[in-house]
Amino acid sequence: MKYYCSRNFSVKIDQQKDKVFLLQQITNPAIHTDILSGTIPVLLKKIPTIFGNFCCNNAQLSFKNEVKNTEVGHLFEHLILENLKLETLKKENNADYIGETTWNWNLEKIGTYNITIFSPTKNKDIFYKACMKSIAILEEIYNYNSIPLAGAEINPRPAETATCTRLETQVLPYFYLRLLS
Numbered sequence: 750m751k752y753y754c755s756r757n758f759s760v761k762i763d764q765q766k767d768k769v770f771l772l773q774q775i776t777n778p779a780i781h782t783d784i785l786s787g788t789i790p791v792l793l794k795k796i797p798t799i800f801g802n803f804c805c806n807n808a809q810l811s812f813k814n815e816v817k818n819t820e821v822g823h824l825f826e827h828l829i830l831e832n833l834k835l836e837t838l839k840k841e842n843n844a845d846y847i848g849e850t851t852w853n854w855n856l857e858k859i860g861t862y863n864i865t866i867f868s869p870t871k872n873k874d875i876f877y878k879a880c881m882k883s884i885a886i887l888e889e890i891y892n893y894n895s896i897p898l899a900g901a902e903i904n905p906r907p908a909e910t911a912t913c914t915r916l917e918t919q920v921l922p923y924f925y926l927r928l929l930s
């Protein structure tokens with residue numbers, strides 16, 4: 750179990766066999782990307798390939814559109830999937846990863862995200878590297894905002910599940926789950 754904590758968010762990382770469970774708690778008032786104006790510019794600068802991610806979301810938006818107004822935990826999941834892919838491609842030809850982000854703020858504190866990434870134990874060093882890179886990018890997005898967010902409105906949304914598949918092609922079927930609160 751590894752743990753990261755800053756003034757913006759904390760992350761607990763727990764590798765178990767073929768899955769990594771991450772518990773992310775956002776402590777910054779911004780828990781959605783629509784009020785984080787650095788989202789697009791920082792992603793374009795640091796990790797532009799993320800815009801090619803395959804994403805299953807309730808509105809069926811492409812990730813490029815979805816990311817403009819999505820949950821920070823969902824963006825963090827995509828950052829990990831993309832960094833994991835980029836790290837893996839340095840050594841292997843095949844690097845498809847799948848992840849899932851869920852939250853239920855009726856049961857857990859607002860801003861709590863449960864993220865599962867399907868990545869085997871043998872990848873744990875690569876995973877850790879990808880995770881640290883993702884954390885650094887997310888911190889940069891938070892720090893991009895020069896306007897203080899102290900008065901930002903916390904706006905919880907209904908409990909739901911976004912399941913994401915990072916695929917080079919879209920030929921494989923994907924999961925689409927929705928938990929009704």
Ligand SMILES: [Zn+2]
Pocket residue numbers: 803804805806812823827911912913914
């Ligand atoms: Zn997604």
